Structures are given as structure tokens and as C-alpha cells.
Amino acid sequence: xxxxxxxxxxxxxxxxxxxxxxxxxxxxxxxxxxxxxxxxxxxxxxxxxxxxxxxxxxxxxxxxxxxxxxxxxxxxxxxxxxxxxxxxxxxxxxxxxxxxxxxxxxxxxxxxxxxxxxxxxxxxxxxxxxxxxxxxxxxxxxxxxxxxxxxxxxxxxxxxxxxxxxxxxxxxxxxxxxxxxxxxxxxxxxxxxxxxxxxxxxxxxxxxxxxxxxxxxxxxxxxxxxxxxxxxxxxxxxxxxxxxxxxxxxxxxxxxxxxxxxxxxxxxxxxxxxxxxxxxxxxxxxxxxxxxxxxxxxxxxxxxxxxxxxxxxxxxxxxxxxxxxxxxxxxxxxxxxxxxxxxxxxxxxxxxxxxxxxxxxxxxxxxxxxxxxxxxxxxxxxxxxxxxxxxxxxxxxxxxxxxxxxxxxxxxxxxxxxxxxxxxxxxxxxxxxxxxxxxxxxxxxxxxxxxxxxxxxxxxxxxxxxxxxxxxxxxxxxxxxxxxxxxxxxxxxxxxxxxxxxxxxxxxxxxxxxxxxxxxxxxxxxxxxxxxxxxxxxxxxxxxxxxxxxxxxxxxxxxxxxxxxxxxxxxxxxxxxxxxxxxxxxxx
Numbered sequence: 001x002x003x004x005x006x007x008x009x010x011x012x013x014x015x016x017x018x019x020x021x022x023x024x025x026x027x028x029x030x031x032x033x034x035x036x037x038x039x040x041x042x043x044x045x046x047x048x049x050x051x052x053x054x055x056x057x058x059x060x061x062x063x064x065x066x067x068x069x070x071x072x073x074x075x076x077x078x079x080x081x082x083x084x085x086x087x088x089x090x091x092x093x094x095x096x097x098x099x100x101x102x103x104x105x106x107x108x109x110x111x112x113x114x115x116x117x118x119x120x121x122x123x124x125x126x127x128x129x130x131x132x133x134x135x136x137x138x139x140x141x142x143x144x145x146x147x148x149x150x151x152x153x154x155x156x157x158x159x160x161x162x163x164x165x166x167x168x169x170x171x172x173x174x175x176x177x178x179x180x181x182x183x184x185x186x187x188x189x190x191x192x193x194x195x196x197x198x199x200x201x202x203x204x205x206x207x208x209x210x211x212x213x214x215x216x217x218x219x220x221x222x223x224x225x226x227x228x229x230x231x232x233x234x235x236x237x238x239x240x241x242x243x244x245x246x247x248x249x250x251x252x253x254x255x256x257x258x259x260x261x262x263x264x265x266x267x268x269x270x271x272x273x274x275x276x277x278x279x280x281x282x283x284x285x286x287x288x289x290x291x292x293x294x295x296x297x298x299x300x301x302x303x304x305x306x307x308x309x310x311x312x313x314x315x316x317x318x319x320x321x322x323x324x325x326x327x328x329x330x331x332x333x334x335x336x337x338x339x340x341x342x343x344x345x346x347x348x349x350x351x352x353x354x355x356x357x358x359x360x361x362x363x364x365x366x367x368x369x370x371x372x373x374x375x376x377x378x379x380x381x382x383x384x385x386x387x388x389x390x391x392x393x394x395x396x397x398x399x400x401x402x403x404x405x406x407x408x409x410x411x412x413x414x415x416x417x418x419x420x421x422x423x424x425x426x427x428x429x430x431x432x433x434x435x436x437x438x439x440x441x442x443x444x445x446x447x448x449x450x451x452x453x454x455x456x457x458x459x460x461x462x463x464x465x466x467x468x469x470x471x472x473x474x475x476x477x478x479x480x481x482x483x484x485x486x487x488x489x490x491x492x493x494x495x496x497x498x499x500x501x502x503x504x505x506x507x508x509x510x511x512x513x514x515x516x517x518x519x520x521x522x523x524x525x526x527x528x529x530x531x532x533x534x535x536x537x538x539x540x541x542x543x544x545x546x547x548x549x550x551x552x553x554x555x556x557x558x559x560x561x562x563x564x565x566x567x568x569x570x571x572x573x574x575x576x577x578x579x580x581x582x583x584x585x586x587x588x
Contacts, residue, residue, distance in 0.1 A: 002130045002308040006316055010091060014084040021080020022139055028073035029144040032290055033151055034066045040283030077136065085132025093124050096318050104324040105391050106351040113200055118193040119318055123311035126189075130308020137297035137304070145294035152287045155280050156265060162257055163288060166250050170295055173246045174302045177239050182306030184236040189314060191232040198225045204475075240303050251292050258285055324351075325393055325411070332408045337401055337417040339500045339530030341365040341388070346398040348383060357383040358553045365546075367402075367499075370523065370531040372541025374571070375550035381534045382423065383553070385504050388532075390414055419493035421506035425485040427477030432462055433469040435477075435488055439496035452494040455521040457514055458487035482509035490518065494525065501526060504534040512539055519543070538578050547571075 003011075011018065042059050096119065153160045202209065202218055209218050262281040346361040358380045365371050375381045387394050390411060399406045406414070419439070427435050436449050449469060453459040461484055465471040477485045486509045493501055501522075507515045519540070522531065535541050542561050549557040549564065549571050557568035564571040 024076035036286030126311035186310035372544035
């Protein structure tokens with residue numbers, strides 16, 4: 001058994017199940033003690049000829065009844081204890097996933113996905129084993145072990161003392177090896193985490209691996225990581241095996257001692273008033289046979305508890321990781337945002353950054369405007385998106401939506417009022433329809449799905465697929481082209497029909513003709529709603545109501561396309577460079 005802040009509440013939640021299970025287990029333990037007693041009585045009765053057929057039938061019936069009770073009891077302790085452990089495993093995994101959804105991007109920057117999967121699989125399993133089988137072994141070790149020793153002592157105190165002395169070496173060995181096993185198991189779990197992370201990353205980037213003919217290198221690195229995992233597990237198993245060998249050796253030795261000294265005790269006590277009989281020796285040996293399991297249980301408790309405790313520590317690292325982005329105490333309840341956005345002297349630095357990503361940002365976006373935010377790679381465009389969606393916190397008094405400080409707007413309300421098309425156009429391994437309707441709380445009419453797909457110019461591609469909108473796309477949308485992924489992502493954002501739409505370089509993977517068609521459709525569909533287009537391509541933002549030019553984290557110019565051509569040298573230079581690039585493409 002293991003205890004801790006994470007586990008204790010579940011013991012309370014499933015107390016009744018545990019209570020029934022422990023009660024049934026104790027009943028089984030007590031019933032098991034009757035079989036050696038009845039067997040010894042049967043042997044002595046047959047040996048001295050005092051038992052006839054009625055007595056034999058009575059004893060056999062009692063043994064059969066005990067067998068039925070044991071079978072029923074085992075069913076109930078499995079339903080109770082094992083069933084509760086399975087439920088706790090389920091609850092903890094749910095709790096971990098729920099917490100994972102609210103952890104900040106900064107957390108995921110420092111913890112890889114493959115490693116986190118090890119917590120959801122290996123660690124929860126180790127905790128479950130410590131709770132369920134661990135409790136069974138604990139009850140058996142305490143109750144069955146105590147009851148057996150009492151029965152053995154009643155048969156022969158001297159023989160019992162002879163048994164107990166060697167058994168004490170098991171407790172000593174278990175104490176010494178227990179802490180070492182916990183540390184080694186934790187190291188082994190860490191190695192598995194690294195293996196899981198390496199494998200997940202390799203499979204995610206398999207196209208790149210093949211393109212650069214790096215299969216051999218990846219294989220060598222995998223073998224190295226796998227070997228490390230194997231070595232760490234063997235180091236742990238080695239200690240567990242040593243402990244098991246000690247236990248088995250002591251048990252075998254004690255069995256030999258029981259036979260030798262038990263036979264001598266039978267011979268020496270023949271003339272006494274209360275002789276030690278052959279039936280008594282059989283019963284004593286049977287009792288010791290029952291005692292072997294509690295002895296083994298002690299070592300297994302040490303091993304299972306060490307595993308569970310180490311895994312629980314790793315799980316707690318997720319469950320009690322600080323949540324950086326959350327609703328403030330003074331939130332302002334608002335149903336719908338109009339899209340009036342204002343930045344006031346905003347400065348921002350990423351949690352792991354040393355320099356400001358954005359500095360002294362001052363700009364206003366009026367509700368219903370189509371605004372282009374333009375800048376070179378690394379200029380801070382995506383940082384603005386991160387702050388608008390509150391992926392990171394903003395200092396109070398620096399960013400307002402509809403006149404309300406963004407830190408006072410409930411996160412759920414804020415994000416429900418945004419449609420967002422990210423740079424990578426992440427898609428889930430699901431149907432195209434389900435990807436497009438991801439942001440909805442109901443199942444829409446297929447006609448609406450097709451309408452937004454037409455608006456994003458991807459409908460004609462989708463209907464060529466064998467299953468159309470029910471086509472299952474691969475992991476991260478791998479079965480679609482880059483342009484198709486972007487256009488499905490745009491359709492998903494349009495389906496949400498949010499007051500504010502952000503397109504973060506969302507048409508970079510499509511040709512200019514398709515881009516122009518999508519932008520024209522957006523202009524018609526988004527009339528009266530705020531649209532923010534992040535881009536590095538002039539053609540994307542050329543016809544926006546307003547263009548905000550950012551460079552090195554600062555706003556350096558604001559105006560429409562014609563105004564910026566006259567007032568901004570950097571904008572004029574970017575236009576010329578991109579025009580030259582397009583001319584070269586035409587010539588080629």
C-alpha cells in the first residue's frame with residue numbers, strides 16, 4: 001500500500017469497496033486455516049482407527065464447505081479491492097489529463113510528449129499495483145501471517161520458534177534492499193520515459209528521417225537508448241531477484257528443519273500426555289505452507305511499494321505542477337466580445353527568454369476591421385497571437401478587448417470568441433468533417449460544413465477523396481498536402497464564426513491565385529467582424545483596412561498599403577523584394 005495527497009482521497013471515495021474486499025479477504029484467510037486442521041484431524045483419526053465412515057464424511061463435507069467459502073470470498077475481495085484499484089487508476093489518469101489541459105506552454109516546452117506518455121501508462125500501472133495487489137499482500141502478511149503463527153504455536157511452541165528465527169532474516173534483507181529498489185525503479189522509469197520520447201519523436205519525423213537518409217543513425221540512437229532502458233531495468237530486477245532468492249532459500253531451509261525436528265518431536269513426545277502426532281506434523285507443515293505466501297508477500301510489498309511510491313512521485317510532478325494561466329479573482333462576466341482591441345505600451349518576454357519579444361507595443365484594432373500584421377521572420381508577430389489568446393499572461397493595463405483588461409476576461413469566454421488558424425495547421429487523426437467542426441458544441445448540418453470548405457477553397461479537393469468529408473486523415477493531417485491542411489484549418493476557424501478571427505500565416509502554403517480567392521471569400525463572409533491576418537507576404541495583407549508593420553518586437557509603421565508605400569522605407573523595401581522574387585519565379 002502507498003499513501004499520499006493524491007491517493008488518500010480515493011481511499012475515502014472507495015472506502016466501502018475496500019471494506020467489503022478486506023472483510024472477504026480476512027474471511028478467506030481464516031477459512032484457509034481450517035483445511036490443515038481438518039486434514040491433521042483426518043490423518044490422526046485414520047492412523048489410530050477411531051474414525052469411521054460417518055466421521056470421514058463429516059470432515060470431507062466440512063473441507064468442501066470451506067472450499068466453497070474460500071471461492072466466494074476470493075470473488076468478493078477481487079471485486080472489492082482489485083475493482084477499487086482499477087477505478088483509482090482510471091480516476092488518476094483522468095485527473096492527470098485534465099491537469100495536462102490547463103498546464104501552460106512553458107511546461108510543455110520543458111517536458112516532451114513521449115516522456116509524459118510514460119506517466120500515463122507505466123506510472124499509473126505501478127500505482128495501481130501498489131494499491132490493489134499491494135493491499136491484498138499487506139492484509140495477507142498481517143492477518144494470515146499472524147493467524148498461521150498462532151495456530152503453529154498452539155501445535156508446537158518450540159518448532160514455531162525454530163521457524164521464526166530464520167524468517168527474521170527476510171525482514172532484514174527486505175529493509176536493506178527496499179530503498180535501493182525504489183531508487184532503481186525510478187531510474188528505470190526515467191529511462192523508459194526517454195525511450196518513449198525518442199520513439200515518438202522519430203515516428204513523428206519519419207518523413208524527414210527518410211528524406212535525409214538517416215535511418216541508420218536513428219537506428220543506432222534507438223539501440224543506444226533501448227540498451228540504457230534495458231540496463232536500468234536489469235539493475236532493478238537484479239535486486240528484486242536477490243531478495244526473492246533469499247526468501248526462497250530461507251523457506252526451503254525451514255521446510256527441512258520442520259521435517260527433521262518435527263520427526264524428533266513425534267518420537268520424543270510419544271509417552272507424554274499431549275503427544276505431537278503425525279497429523280500434527282502434517283498440519284504444522286501445511287500451516288507453514290500457508291505462511292510461505294505471507295512471507296513472500298512481505299518481499300513483494302517492499303518491491304510493489306517501492307515501485308508505486310516512485311511512480312506516484314512522478315505523477316505528482318504533473319498533478320502539482322503550477323498553473324500559470326488562469327482566471328483572476330476579479331473577472332468580468334461577458335457573453336460575447338465585439339473585437340475592439342487595444343495595446344497600450346505592451347512589453348512581453350517569454351518565461352524562458354532573456355530579451356523582450358515585444359516592447360512598447362501601441363496599436364488599436366477597431367471592431368469589424370480587417371487588419372494585417374506584417375513583419376519579417378522572428379519580428380514578434382506570433383507573440384501577439386499568443387497574448388491575444390492568453391497562451392501567456394499579460395501585465396495588467398497593457399492589453400484590452402472591448403475596453404476590458406484581457407486579464408479580467410474569463411479564459412473560456414475569451415477563447416470562445418476567437419477563431420484561430422495556427423501556422424502549422426494542426427489537424428487531428430479523425431474525419432475531415434470532425435476536424436472542421438472541432439470548435440462547435442453541436443453536430444452541424446453537412447451543408448454548413450461544405451459551405452465553409454468552399455469558402456476556404458478546399459471543397460473540390462475533399463470530394464475527390466474516396467470517403468469525402470468522412471475521410472480519416474493521418475496523424476497531424478499527414479495524408480493531406482501542406483496547402484490542404486491550411487485550408488481545412490481555415491474552414492475549421494470559419495465554422496466557428498467567432499467575432500474575432502486570427503490567421504497566423506495561414507495561406508503561406510497555397511499559391512497566389514488560391515490565396516486571392518480565399519481572401520476575397522473572407523472579405524465577404526467576415527463583414528462587420530474583426531479579422532487579424534499575420535503574414536510575411538505582402539499579398540496576404542495588401543487589401544486590409546489597416547496594416548501594422550512590426551520589426552524586432554516593435555511597431556514601426558501603421559497604415560493601409562498605399563500609405564505605407566509612401567511613409568515606410570522597410571515596407572517599400574519588402575514590397576520590392578517580394579515583387580522581384582515573383583518576377584524570377586515567372587521567368588523560371
